[in-house]
Every structure is written in C-alpha cells, then in structure tokens.
Amino acid sequence: MTLRSAHWYAGDDRNAYIHRAWMRRGVPDSAFTGRPQIAIANTASDLTPCNAHLSEVAQSVKNGVYEAGGIPLELPVVSLGETNVRPTAMLWRNMAAMATEEMLRANPIDGVVLLGGCDKTIPSLLMAAASVDLPAVVVPGGPMLTGHFRGEALGCGTDVWRLSEEVRAGTLSEAMFLKSESSMIRSKGHCNTMGTASTMALVAEALGTVIPGLAGTPAADARLLEAAHDTGRFAVQLVAEDRRPSSFLTKGSFHNAIVALAAIGGSTNAVVHLLAIAGRLRIDLTVDDFDRIGAEVPLLVNLQPAGRYLMDDLYRAGGFLAVLREVRDLLDSEALTITGRPLVEYLEDAKIWDADVITPRESPLQSHAGISVLRGSLAPGGALIKPAAASPHLLKHRGRAVVFDSIEDFHARIDDPDLDIDEDSVMVLRGCGPKGYPGMPEVSNMPLPTKLLERGVRDMVRICDGRMSGTAYGTVVLHVTPEAAAGGPLALVQTGDWISLDVRARRLDLDVPADELARRAPNQATVDGYANPRRGWERLYVDHVLQADRGADLDFLVGASGSEVRRESH
Numbered sequence: 070m071t072l073r074s075a076h077w078y079a080g081d082d083r084n085a086y087i088h089r090a091w092m093r094r095g096v097p098d099s100a101f102t103g104r105p106q107i108a109i110a111n112t113a114s115d116l117t118p119c120n121a122h123l124s125e126v127a128q129s130v131k132n133g134v135y136e137a138g139g140i141p142l143e144l145p146v147v148s149l150g151e152t153n154v155r156p157t158a159m160l161w162r163n164m165a166a167m168a169t170e171e172m173l174r175a176n177p178i179d180g181v182v183l184l185g186g187c188d189k190t191i192p193s194l195l196m197a198a199a200s201v202d203l204p205a206v207v208v209p210g211g212p213m214l215t216g217h218f219r220g221e222a223l224g225c226g227t228d229v230w231r232l233s234e235e236v237r238a239g240t241l242s243e244a245m246f247l248k249s250e251s252s253m254i255r256s257k258g259h260c261n262t263m264g265t266a267s268t269m270a271l272v273a274e275a276l277g278t279v280i281p282g283l284a285g286t287p288a289a290d291a292r293l294l295e296a297a298h299d300t301g302r303f304a305v306q307l308v309a310e311d312r313r314p315s316s317f318l319t320k321g322s323f324h325n326a327i328v329a330l331a332a333i334g335g336s337t338n339a340v341v342h343l344l345a346i347a348g349r350l351r352i353d354l355t356v357d358d359f360d361r362i363g364a365e366v367p368l369l370v371n372l373q374p375a376g377r378y379l380m381d382d383l384y385r386a387g388g389f390l391a392v393l394r395e396v397r398d399l400l401d402s403e404a405l406t407i408t409g410r411p412l413v414e415y416l417e418d419a420k421i422w423d424a425d426v427i428t429p430r431e432s433p434l435q436s437h438a439g440i441s442v443l444r445g446s447l448a449p450g451g452a453l454i455k456p457a458a459a460s461p462h463l464l465k466h467r468g469r470a471v472v473f474d475s476i477e478d479f480h481a482r483i484d485d486p487d488l489d490i491d492e493d494s495v496m497v498l499r500g501c502g503p504k505g506y507p508g509m510p511e512v513s514n515m516p517l518p519t520k521l522l523e524r525g526v527r528d529m530v531r532i533c534d535g536r537m538s539g540t541a542y543g544t545v546v547l548h549v550t551p552e553a554a555a556g557g558p559l560a561l562v563q564t565g566d567w568i569s570l571d572v573r574a575r576r577l578d579l580d581v582p583a584d585e586l587a588r589r590a591p592n593q594a595t596v597d598g599y600a601n602p603r604r605g606w607e608r609l610y611v612d613h614v615l616q617a618d619r620g621a622d623l624d625f626l627v628g629a630s631g632s633e634v635r636r637e638s639h
C-alpha cells in the first residue's frame with residue numbers, strides 16, 4: 070500500500086526534497102520511507118483547563134506510535150473551553166471542526182489520533198475526521214477526580230447550579246458558597262458528572278471510535294497514559310489496515326451510541342453532536358431515531374445530574390463496558406469498532422463491582438431512560454426533553470406562558486417582584502437557537518424566580534430553542550425546531566397563552582386558534598436580534614447554520630471532503 074504521505078516524501082525531485090528537508094530536524098532517513106505519519110490532533114490549551122493535561126497524554130501516544138514504527142506528529146488544533154469561551158462554545162464547534170478538517174487534509178499524514186475532552190472537543194474532532202476520512206482513533210482525556218466539600222462529594226457543574234440556587238433560596242450563605250469554589254475542581258480532567266464531556270467520551274466509544282474499555286478512565290489515572298500509549302501503537306496498525314471512519318461507521322454504530330446515551334442518562338447535547346457527525350458520513354440519522362431506539366432503554370447509571378455518583382465511581386464500579394453488557398441485547402451486534410471487531414465482543418468479561426453505581430438490568434433506576442422527541446404546534450420540527458432529569462409530576466402539564474425574548478430579557482425580569490408568574494406557569498425563552506443567539510447556548514434550564522424558590526418550588530416547565538448543559542436538570546423542553554429566529558411558531562407565543570406539554574403523547578402545543586396565530590407577527594426583538602449585521606465567522610455561521618434537527622452543522626460542511634489534495638504551490 071502506498072502511504073498518503075508518500076505523495077509528499079517519496080522520490081528524488083525538488084518537491085520531495087523540500088518536503089523532507091524541512092521535516093528532518095534530526096530524524097533518520099527511514100522516517101520518510103514507508104513509515105506511517107501519525108498526527109496527534111491535540112486540543113490541549115491553558116484556556117481549556119479540562120484539556121490542559123492532553124500534552125502529557127500526547128507524549129504517551131507518541132511513544133506508542135514510535136514503538137510501532139510510525140512517526141508521531143503533534144498537531145495543535147482549535148480548543149474550546151466550555152466555561153470560558155464567549156458567547157458560547159457551540160458557536161465555535163463547527164469552526165474547530167472545519168479548521169481541524171482542513172489541517173488534516175493539508176498535511177502529510179496517514180492517520181490521526183484525536184485527543185479531546187471538554188464538551189465540544191470530541192464532537193469537533195469526530196466531525197473533522199468523518200469528513201476527511203483518514204484512519205482516526207479517539208483518546209478521551211478522562212474525567213477529573215471527585216472533589217469534596219463539607220464531607221460531601223461535589224459534582225462538577227451540577228453542584229454549582231444546586232449551591233447557587235440554595236443561596237438564592239436563602240438556605241446557604243454566600244460565604245459558604247464561595248468557600249466551595251476551590252473544592253469543585255480537584256484534579257486535571259473534564260467535568261466528572263454525566264455532563265456533555267463524559268457523555269461524548271462514552272458515546273464515542275459506543276460509536277466504535279475509541280479502543281473499547283478506555284473511555285471514562287480518569288484523567289489522573291496512570292491507566293490513561295497506558296491506554297494512550299497502546300492507542301499510539303494501534304494507530305500505526307490502523308493505517309496498515311486502512312480502516313477509515315467510512316469503512317466501519319454505520320447506522321448500527323449510531324444505534325449503539327443512542328442505546329448507550331440512554332443507559333448512561335447522557336446529555337441532550339449528544340443529540341446535536343451525533344446528528345452532525347452522522348451528517349458528515351451521510352448516514353441517515355434523524356432526531357426521531359433517538360426516541361425510537363432510546364425509548365425502551367433502561368437507565369442504569371446512577372450519576373449526577375440525574376443520580377448520585379460521579380465518573381470515577383463509574384470507573385471503579387466496572388466502567389462503561391459493564392453498563393453496555395447489561396443492555397447487550399439492545400445493541401446492534403454487527404456494528405464494528407475501530408479494531409475491526411464488533412462492540413458486543415468486548416462485553417463478555419465486563420462486570421459490575423458496585424451495583425449502587427451501575428444497576429443491573431433487573432433493577433434499573435428508570436425503566437425508560439431515552440430522550441423523548443416532542444412535536445406539535447409549538448415544535449413542528451421537534452423538540453427534546455430528557456424525562457430522566459425532569460419532575461414526574463410535570464411531564465403532563467398545561468400552563469400559561471411567561472415569555473422572554475432573549476437571555477438578557479430573562480435576566481432583567483425574572484426577579485422583578487411584579488412578574489406575574491407562579492409554579493404552574495410555563496417559562497418560554499426564545500432567541501437562543503443556532504441562528505438567533507447565534508450559537509445555541511446552554512441557557513434552556515432557566516433558573517426559577519427567587520420568589521418561587523423561597524416558597525419551595527424547585528422545578529417548573531421551561532421551553533427554549535437553545536440547549537441545556539449536560540450537568541443541568543429539570544423539566545426543560547429544548548432544541549425547539551424551527552427556532553424563533555428561523556420563523557418557528559416560538560416567535561409567535563405571547564405571555565398568557567396556554568401551552569400543553571404531554572411527554573407520554575410526545576406533544577408540545579400552543580393552545581391558540583390558528584386564525585389568531587395567523588394574525589400575529591413574529592416577535593420583533595427576536596427578528597432584530599437575528600438581523601444584526603455581523604462579520605467574520607459569526608456572519609458565515611448565521612448564514613449557513615442548520616437547525617438543531619440537522620445537528621446545527623453548517624450546510625456546506627455536511628458530507629465528506631476526503632483526504633486527497635493534489636495541488637501544491639511549489
């Protein structure tokens with residue numbers, strides 16, 4: 070097999086001379102003759118604290134690549150720190166994916182090891198790898214260790230919301246709240262709840278893009294470096310076997326990812342990410358597949374935000390493969406992993422060591438854990454709800470809308486003592502979709518009004534065209550499609566309108582007569598927000614972003630680019 074990199078390095082002509090000469094830097098001649106060039110796409114950054122340790126992981130990958138006869142080449146790629154990046158990391162996911170795709174295409178590489186962790190990094194790397202279609206394998210950076218405060222475990226992310234709500238409700242002092250801050254992030258690694266980072270690491274393994282058994286290994290655990298070393302070795306073999314994403318990722322792979330997503334009680338953000346990755350592969354995955362495949366899957370993992378434990382508990386309790394073993398019959402037995410063997414073949418030896426963390430199939434935490442897809446007059450293109458994180462008594466509810474036109478409008482008015490709102494109201498937030506915000510931020514789990522918190526109210530129905538943090542919880546209907554800024558009926562809702570939610574019937578309806586709706590003009594604030602002139606990436610994004618039901622990818626990035634680039638400038 071002729072390596073792709075040979076198109077740069079082989080031969081005696083001037084161009085091959087140029088390509089080799091600048092890359093020599095002390096390496097032997099053999100580095101350019103038949104040895105696979107393995108890029109390590111590294112999202113390490115001091116500004117992405119969850120990924121800051123990935124350069125150490127990259128060194129282990131390099132050692133493995135070199136040991137197996139390949140040439141490791143570190144490739145820093147765009148990194149997104151979820152907590153820092155403004156206006157929302159999701160605005161930049163497609164940019165990170167596009168930049169990584171182009172750099173993989175542009176450079177003399179034969180395969181790639183993808184190092185990600187924080188929420189958007191594994192999705193952007195997988196979107197890029199799917200489009201370029203070079204042999205690619207993921208090493209998830211792993212969750213942080215559990216921090217403690219006042220003798221209790223702190224769930225990174227989830228407990229920030231819980232503690233701040235306690236301050237607002239007057240049950241925790243601000244001083245104690247601030248004291249918890251330095252306990253929240255105990256070690257290197259990404260958030261340790263079943264948030265988006267944990268979810269995407271596990272889902273990437275269920276998809277088949279991680280060597281089975283690796284995802285969920287804590288960032289501080291020496292076994293992560295061992296696995297990274299092994300993955301480096303494996304990447305060389307992957308090139309030799311020419312196993313590309315298009316050769317093993319199928320609808321069945323996504324089926325397994327959806328089963329896993331439900332069984333772990335994973336983040337709703339996985340829906341947009343998986344849809345975007347599938348779009349790159351032109352696999353016909355729809356939002357309804359998440360409901361259809363996930364509906365019968367039991368919730369087996371007792372992790373925050375829906376449950377009690379954290380990611381290092383999951384690892385000691387048997388890990389992700391022990392979870393998958395319990396739902397083995399629901400998996401697609403033919404879907405292959407990156408190793409060329411089916412995922413189900415890796416489940417035989419998996420065992421549960423702590424049945425309080427991973428519950429056996431006979432005694433699930435919930436019998437139906439999937440994400441439900443709602444449709445109706447308020448969400449013709451669909452909307453999501455995660456019943457596992459919602460209050461059972463609110464899953465069927467009819468209430469009057471209290472509408473906010475933007476997240477700023479929400480913050481300005483939510484604690485206005487004169488705001489006409491009670492526990493039966495339905496909070497509606499619009500202008501937060503892919504185009505409207507732009508970037509579809511994680512704001513759908515709106516904090517409740519202080520005056521209701523003080524009365525002991527802890528959950529209300531909330532509806533939004535944005536996303537929700539994977540570490541959040543509540544009866545939140547999100548990803549409403551089409552969003553308000555794209556002409557969805559959400560733009561027509563007025564405060565006081567009746568809204569009906571019926572999760573069992575999969576309905577979300579605006580109870581306003583059609584002729585009355587036809588007379589209404591879309592809310593002007595939402596339209597104005599979208600129409601603001603913008604430049605650079607934001608302009609490109611707003612003009613081309615697809616709705617949530619298409620993974621919020623850019624329309625011109627759907628599908629493959631391939632790895633062949635013939636022209637060069639010498």
Ligand code: FES
Binds near residue numbers: 187
């Ligand atoms: Fe990076 Fe949560 S902030 S994973």
